[in-house]
Amino acid sequence: MTTPDTQAATPVVEMRGITITFPGVKALDGVDLRLFPGEVHSLMGENGAGKSTLIKALTGVYQIDGGTMTVDGVEHRFSGPDEAQNAGISTVYQEVNLCANLSVAENVMLGHEPRTGPFISWRKMRRQAAENLARLHVDIDPASRLSAHSIAVQQLCAIARATVRDAKVLILDEPTSSLQKAEVDELFQVIRELRDAGVAILFVSHFLDQVYEISDRLTILRNGRLVGEHLAAELPRRDLIGLMIGREGAALDAIERGAQQAFAGEREGVTPTIEAVGLGRHGRIEPFDLAVQPGEIVGLAGLLGSGRTEAVRLLCGADRPEEGTLRLGGEDIRISDPLVGLRNGIAFSSEDRKREGIIGDLTVRENIALAVQTVRGVWRPVPRKELDELVDRYITALDIRPANPNQLVKNLSGGNQQKVLLARWLATAPKLLILDEPTRGIDIGAKTDIQKLVAELAADGMSVVFISSEFEEVLRVSHRIDVLRDRRIVESLTNGPDVDQDTILEAIATKEVA
Amino acid sequence: MTTTVQSQAPTPAPVRSRLSGLRRYLSPEYLPIAGTILTLILMLVIGEVRYGGERGFVSPKLFSNLLQDNAYLLVLAVGMTFVIITGGIDLSVGAVVALVGLVIATLLPMGVPLPLVLIIGVLIGTTFGFLIGVLVEYFDIQPFIASLAAMFLARGLCNVVSVQSLAIKDEGFGALAGWSLKFGEGRDIWKINLSMIIAVLVLIVAYVILHHTRFGRTVYGVGVGDGGNAVQLMGLKAGRTRLWVYVISGTCAGVAGILFAFYTKSGFNLTGIGMELDAIAAVVIGGTLLAGGGGFVLGTGVGVLVYGLIQVLIAREGLDSWWTKVFIGVVLLVFVVLQRAIAVRRRS
Numbered sequence: 001m002t003t004p005d006t007q008a009a010t011p012v013v014e015m016r017g018i019t020i021t022f023p024g025v026k027a028l029d030g031v032d033l034r035l036f037p038g039e040v041h042s043l044m045g046e047n048g049a050g051k052s053t054l055i056k057a058l059t060g061v062y063q064i065d066g067g068t069m070t071v072d073g074v075e076h077r078f079s080g081p082d083e084a085q086n087a088g089i090s091t092v093y094q095e096v097n098l099c100a101n102l103s104v105a106e107n108v109m110l111g112h113e114p115r116t117g118p119f120i121s122w123r124k125m126r127r128q129a130a131e132n133l134a135r136l137h138v139d140i141d142p143a144s145r146l147s148a149h150s151i152a153v154q155q156l157c158a159i160a161r162a163t164v165r166d167a168k169v170l171i172l173d174e175p176t177s178s179l180q181k182a183e184v185d186e187l188f189q190v191i192r193e194l195r196d197a198g199v200a201i202l203f204v205s206h207f208l209d210q211v212y213e214i215s216d217r218l219t220i221l222r223n224g225r226l227v228g229e230h231l232a233a234e235l236p237r238r239d240l241i242g243l244m245i246g247r248e249g250a251a252l253d254a255i256e257r258g259a260q261q262a263f264a265g266e267r268e269g270v271t272p273t274i275e276a277v278g279l280g281r282h283g284r285i286e287p288f289d290l291a292v293q294p295g296e297i298v299g300l301a302g303l304l305g306s307g308r309t310e311a312v313r314l315l316c317g318a319d320r321p322e323e324g325t326l327r328l329g330g331e332d333i334r335i336s337d338p339l340v341g342l343r344n345g346i347a348f349s350s351e352d353r354k355r356e357g358i359i360g361d362l363t364v365r366e367n368i369a370l371a372v373q374t375v376r377g378v379w380r381p382v383p384r385k386e387l388d389e390l391v392d393r394y395i396t397a398l399d400i401r402p403a404n405p406n407q408l409v410k411n412l413s414g415g416n417q418q419k420v421l422l423a424r425w426l427a428t429a430p431k432l433l434i435l436d437e438p439t440r441g442i443d444i445g446a447k448t449d450i451q452k453l454v455a456e457l458a459a460d461g462m463s464v465v466f467i468s469s470e471f472e473e474v475l476r477v478s479h480r481i482d483v484l485r486d487r488r489i490v491e492s493l494t495n496g497p498d499v500d501q502d503t504i505l506e507a508i509a510t511k512e513v514a
Numbered sequence: 515m516t517t518t519v520q521s522q523a524p525t526p527a528p529v530r531s532r533l534s535g536l537r538r539y540l541s542p543e544y545l546p547i548a549g550t551i552l553t554l555i556l557m558l559v560i561g562e563v564r565y566g567g568e569r570g571f572v573s574p575k576l577f578s579n580l581l582q583d584n585a586y587l588l589v590l591a592v593g594m595t596f597v598i599i600t601g602g603i604d605l606s607v608g609a610v611v612a613l614v615g616l617v618i619a620t621l622l623p624m625g626v627p628l629p630l631v632l633i634i635g636v637l638i639g640t641t642f643g644f645l646i647g648v649l650v651e652y653f654d655i656q657p658f659i660a661s662l663a664a665m666f667l668a669r670g671l672c673n674v675v676s677v678q679s680l681a682i683k684d685e686g687f688g689a690l691a692g693w694s695l696k697f698g699e700g701r702d703i704w705k706i707n708l709s710m711i712i713a714v715l716v717l718i719v720a721y722v723i724l725h726h727t728r729f730g731r732t733v734y735g736v737g738v739g740d741g742g743n744a745v746q747l748m749g750l751k752a753g754r755t756r757l758w759v760y761v762i763s764g765t766c767a768g769v770a771g772i773l774f775a776f777y778t779k780s781g782f783n784l785t786g787i788g789m790e791l792d793a794i795a796a797v798v799i800g801g802t803l804l805a806g807g808g809g810f811v812l813g814t815g816v817g818v819l820v821y822g823l824i825q826v827l828i829a830r831e832g833l834d835s836w837w838t839k840v841f842i843g844v845v846l847l848v849f850v851v852l853q854r855a856i857a858v859r860r861r862s
């Protein structure tokens with residue numbers, strides 16, 4: 001364990017020997033963390049390592065079972081997030097924790113809203129919210145409802161909220177999980193400004209590039225224990241991964257290289273699993289054609305708001321198309337809702353896992369069984385033994401931790417919740433699997449496993465539509481890449497060694513919208 | 515993982531989506547309230563067509579009477595709106611109305627000064643609300659169960675006070691109840707009494723609180739359906755808010771108890787049975803989502819008018835008064851189905 005010295009600065013936040021025990025799990029075991037003013041500090045670790053728990057311990061969401069916390073040299077134990085906020089600690093929690101039924105302005109400003117007497121000054125509040133969003137280059141109507149916006153925009157709103165007040169400490173728990181390069185750049189610009197103004201920043205991300213780009217210092221956790229604190233400049237990437245997963249050598253190589261890219265040959269005369277012809281919905285997505293053949297993985301690439309999610313929602317029945325036709329195995333079909341889609345072998349894993357995905361109060365087993373059971377109908381329950389086998393298979397395949405089918409899903413870490421959601425759809429053995437940001441919040445090792453799994457499933461004949469805001473990931477798994485821009489499919493690229501991120505970006509930049 | 519995007523990377527269009535002012539009001543969240551207003555207009559038209567004759571049905575007098583007869587219900591429904599927006603329910607209010615009436619009828623003949631009696635009346639409601647709030651917030655008991663317990667308690671106390679109807683003969687009380695201003699003549703008459711003033715004031719104050727204060731917005735946030743988790747992580751006071759909405763509802767029930775006593779000039783242990791359901795019906799008809807998280811307190815005002823108008827139409831039709839319940843049931847059903855349809859549509 002190396003503990004590099006700092007240039008005589010005193011930490012704003014110092015946590016020592018933090019221990020938190022949940023029933024059956026020791027989530028944190030004697031963890032230390034120091035945050036210095038004017039520094040970006042990244043908290044690293046696999047899914048379930050205890051990063052979010054440590055953050056929630058600091059801000060008083062969880063009460064600690066042992067250890068001490070000092071803020072500005074004074075020992076503190078916050079009774080809740082409001083107290084931490086008043087003490088100058090602003091936090092963006094991992095899941096977008098905002099109120100979907102309130103307006104964007106309220107979500108950004110409530111709690112520090114401009115007032116005259118006890119009354120909210122709405123006009124001023126909307127203006128201030130717009131200003132704060134503008135810093136992140138988000139231009140949306142502050143009076144619109146939060147739920148009207150994509151997860152990425154909601155994430156930006158949460159970040160804007162945290163930067164409204166002048167804070168001493170800014171905590172960002174996976175703020176970039178739904179964002180793309182351009183938005184991340186804006187965010188990093190803001191982070192750098194704040195850092196230069198002397199704010200201490202705690203950053204969590206599973207994207208190592210981002211971590212190395214922005215961090216001065218790293219603290220690494222593994223299984224709830226502290227592995228070490230390092231200066232980012234002094235810890236090579238490979239060593240960092242080694243410290244996070246606690247393995248060395250060949251295992252590391254595999255993760256660093258990623259899953260092998262698989263390229264499919266030409267396929268002529270095969271009936272596509274699904275074929276959309278001129279499918280569209282006004283204001284959401286312009287009419288598009290899309291065909292996915294058995295065994296083919298089609299990636300959808302595009303910038304934020306380009307219509308990727310909107311397009312697949314028409315395929316699976318989550319939204320109703322206003323025009324065009326959909327063919328399933330060569331026959332016309334109308335899919336009025338996702339249930340019909342599911343019965344016809346179309347599984348859709350939503351990007352919004354919190355609101356459209358997992359059910360926190362059910363167990364891991366129940367969450368995984370949900371879709372399988374739905375396909376079979378209420379009257380034909382899945383035999384317990386069969387179900388247990390299925391659940392065990394996917395817990396192992398996706399490395400869901402803790403590997404306990406009876407754990408309530410809300411008690412899992414963010415990344416593990418995402419794995420449960422994936423398991424649910426995989427368990428239905430669909431003909432067409434639509435994955436919208438399937439690796440959101442998933443750690444680097446597990447991500448490779450999931451990409452491999454998807455490739456294997458396709459090799460067995462499943463059709464896959466794959467959306468990711470990470471172009472690199474789309475490139476790695478897809479046979480064909482449809483590029484979207486301004487709610488329109490502008491180009492269809494056949495993946496090959498000569499196709500890379502620049503090809504995609506070029507397609508987005510140069511294809512004029514007719 | 516190398517993500518190097520060269521300078522030729524296109525600058526993304528700024529995230530943009532703006533609704534014009536009008537479009538915003540056409541969004542699904544305003545649909546229920548539009549439905550409420552439509553229903554009100556429809557019923558007025560039916561009334562005009564069927565009983566209009568040459569003297570007309572819609573008149574200032576009609577609205578004046580509606581407000582006067584339903585002032586207590588408006589106050590109850592306004593309090594209930596707060597609770598329902600947080601996703602809760604308060605079943606105790608009808609029993610509290612009865613208890614307050616009985617306490618007034620008992621205390622006044624004992625020579626307790628009128629202002630004190632009225633304050634006690636309101637505070638009885640506040641106390642019951644506080645009790646429910648504490649049960650819900652700190653003992654994690656479901657609102658349905660907590661307020662049901664409070665309902666039985668209040669009803670039980672009624673029987674302790676008296677099992678007979680007690681008339682209120684106090685002069686001061688009678689003067690307050692009977693005071694009114696009259697504008698106009700005959701059918702154009704517009705009468706204003708104390709109950710109406712209080713009810714409308716309560717409505718306005720509730721509107722200001724719900725739409726223009728941090729507390730009010732937090733009430734909506736708590737109703738979002740994750741047990742106030744998001745609100746709490748935003749650093750707002752979820753727990754305290756949930757407690758306060760029951761205090762507000764209870765206090766409104768106390769006030770409504772007084773208004774109801776003004777109206778009937780008596781206290782009786784069997785009054786207000788099912789009154790809580792009338793209040794809930796008015797709230798839901800007024801466009802507030804039973805599931806929580808959305809609604810308008812002004813809609814509740816319209817909901818009460820619809821409720822009152824159904825009663826008037828039934829009376830004019832010469833039907834038995836229990837038909838009111840049937841029609842309220844039908845209207846309620848339509849509105850709940852409408853809410854459901856909107857919720858489903860919004861999700862897609």
Ligand SMILES: Nc1ncnc2c1ncn2[C@@H]1O[C@H](COP(=O)(O)OP(=O)(O)OP(=O)(O)O)[C@@H](O)[C@H]1O
Pocket residue numbers: 022023025026027045046047048049050051052053054094401402410411412413414415416441443
């Ligand atoms: N409320 C809870 N009850 C029981 N166990 C919990 C609870 N919250 C977290 N845990 C457990 O604590 C461990 C640490 O979880 P935490 O959310 O801190 O992980 P993380 O490092 O943030 O992971 P990720 O990268 O997936 O977000 C996990 O094993 C998780 O299952």
Ligand SMILES: [Mg+2]
Pocket residue numbers: 051052053094173413414415
């Ligand atoms: Mg986490």
